[in-house]
Amino acid sequence: MFKTFVPEPREPGWVLIDAAGQPIGRVASRIASVLRGKHKPDWTPNMPTGDCVVVINAEKALLTGSKPRTKVYTRYSGYPGGLKRTPGAEMLAQKPTKALEHAVKGMLPKGTLGYQMFRRLKVYSGETHPHAAQKPVKMEVR
Template structure:
């Protein structure tokens, strides 16, 4: 009979990844980021533990949306009052808050629990090329492809 080994929180090795979003497709980038935040790329992954890494994304304003999504994709928010539904297109969102587009895409791929909230706090998104996390020495993330050839 095999025994399941669970890691203690202080035994989990957390790394910082730096991702340049310029020229990358929004959804494909968001899936890679969600995998890093959850820790699914590690052999010690466990669905009920936070085994993920920190992710810093720069140049979020240069992310690409394919097709007509710039005009067709809608973001909704509600104030909680009757008639308080506000709708914004992706184009308007890029103009006013370019980081929120990427944050919303990644947030939608994380669990809707306390664990998902904790994972989302490890995501740092910046519109330009600079970030204040140089002291953590983030490792530039290299995209890996499942199929080659």
């Protein structure tokens, strides 16, 4: 008789990703994979088996091709006429952490599990971060 393996819940590890000089989409897909736990052999789609991710140098991430001109980030206040549009280049210049978080959030599952995974993402625009005590393992983006 075959038994289904269900991993035990445990403390997540910490991963450090440097976004300097990397396209936002490539970094975001790698981050989403680590947050979901797909890099681990005991990955389970219905459990948060992923690690916490610390991203540094978000202001040095890139939008490639024509995306700085054509990509538009939108948000809506809920009021009539409350739709705000921000071009990609402007968003990357003013709020680089929000641009990266937006890309990652779109790649995670929707619902309670995805929100739980998203809370494990910490994005910083500079080199320094307050999570050195967790000793994050540096991971390369391919």
